[in-house]
Amino acid sequence: xxxxxxxxxxxxxxxxxxxxxxxxxxxxxxxxxxxxxxxxxxxxxxxxxxxxxxxxxxxxxxxxxxxxxxxxxxxxxxxxxxxxxxxxxxxxxxxxxxxxxxxxxxxxxxxxxxxxxxxxxxxxxxxxxxxxxxxxxxxxxxxxxxxxxxxxxxxxxxxxxxxxxxxxxxxxxxxxxxxxxxxxxxxxxxxxxxxxxxxxxxxxxxxxxxxxxxxxxxxxxxxxxxxxxxxxxxxxxxxxxxxxxxxxxxxxxxx
Ligand code: SF4
Numbered sequence: 452x453x454x455x456x457x458x459x460x461x462x463x464x465x466x467x468x469x470x471x472x473x474x475x476x477x478x479x480x481x482x483x484x485x486x487x488x489x490x491x492x493x494x495x496x497x498x499x500x501x502x503x504x505x506x507x508x509x510x511x512x513x514x515x516x517x518x519x520x521x522x523x524x525x526x527x528x529x530x531x532x533x534x535x536x537x538x539x540x541x542x543x544x545x546x547x548x549x550x551x552x553x554x555x556x557x558x559x560x561x562x563x564x565x566x567x568x569x570x571x572x573x574x575x576x577x578x579x580x581x582x583x584x585x586x587x588x589x590x591x592x593x594x595x596x597x598x599x600x601x602x603x604x605x606x607x608x609x610x611x612x613x614x615x616x617x618x619x620x621x622x623x624x625x626x627x628x629x630x631x632x633x634x635x636x637x638x639x640x641x642x643x644x645x646x647x648x649x650x651x652x653x654x655x656x657x658x659x660x661x662x663x664x665x666x667x668x669x670x671x672x673x674x675x676x677x678x679x680x681x682x683x684x685x686x687x688x689x690x691x692x693x694x695x696x697x698x699x700x701x702x703x704x705x706x
Contacts, residue, residue, distance in 0.1 A: 538570075
């Protein structure tokens with residue numbers, strides 16, 4: 452029986468052609484979003500290693516079974532499409548001005564083995580720029596309080612990646628585009644480039660790897676509870692569950 456108390460065949464019969472088409476379209480989008488190589492990749496990148504929760508990072512390291520159901524892929528699909536369009540604009544801008552001022556979607560390696568793709572680098576100013584395309588609630592929160600720690604660290608890691616390639620990096624910037632707004636609403640946050648941030652992230656990563664190994668967390672997942680937690684978007688964490696069952700699930704920071 453379905454949640455509505457109908458057998459699947461009965462439920463199919465109650466669907467209108469519009470319902471069926473919506474389900475088919477959404478199904479294709481969901482399947483391809485979930486099976487896109489970018490979303491199947493398990494290695495953590497610069498957008499993830501700076502997360503302040505050590506327990507979350509160690510859960511990733513041991514590939515712990517997740518509990519939070521997958522989210523509707525539409526917001527991230529919009530973000531991916533938007534990024535591709537912005538890349539096109541800045542590539543075309545290089546052509547228009549006749550020189551390679553803007554580096555778009557370049558691969559960077561903040562430390563050996565940690566790779567990622569940086570949205571934009573301005574070679575004139577030595578400034579790293581990362582786009583975020585945010586929905587209303589996140590946009591308002593970010594423009595009021597500034598970027599979350601993960602975003603700030605991500606930018607500094609990109610800076611380190613460019614520096615390792617021989618570029619002079621002066622600043623890092625976040626440019627937040629409101630998903631439902633106009634260009635006048637772009638929120639910009641700029642900070643000086645600080646290589647010490649990336650160095651601290653690398654040292655923390657190595658320390659967590661070592662601790663996970665020494666504590667044999669993979670075979671003793673109950674030891675995940677010994678790792679420090681932090682409050683940053685717990686509701687989106689793959690291991691979040693308000694009423695956790697078993698050693699992998701987590702009720703969120705402070706619970
Ligand atoms: S739910 Fe929150 S506190 Fe728990 S592991 Fe995930 S990020 Fe950390």
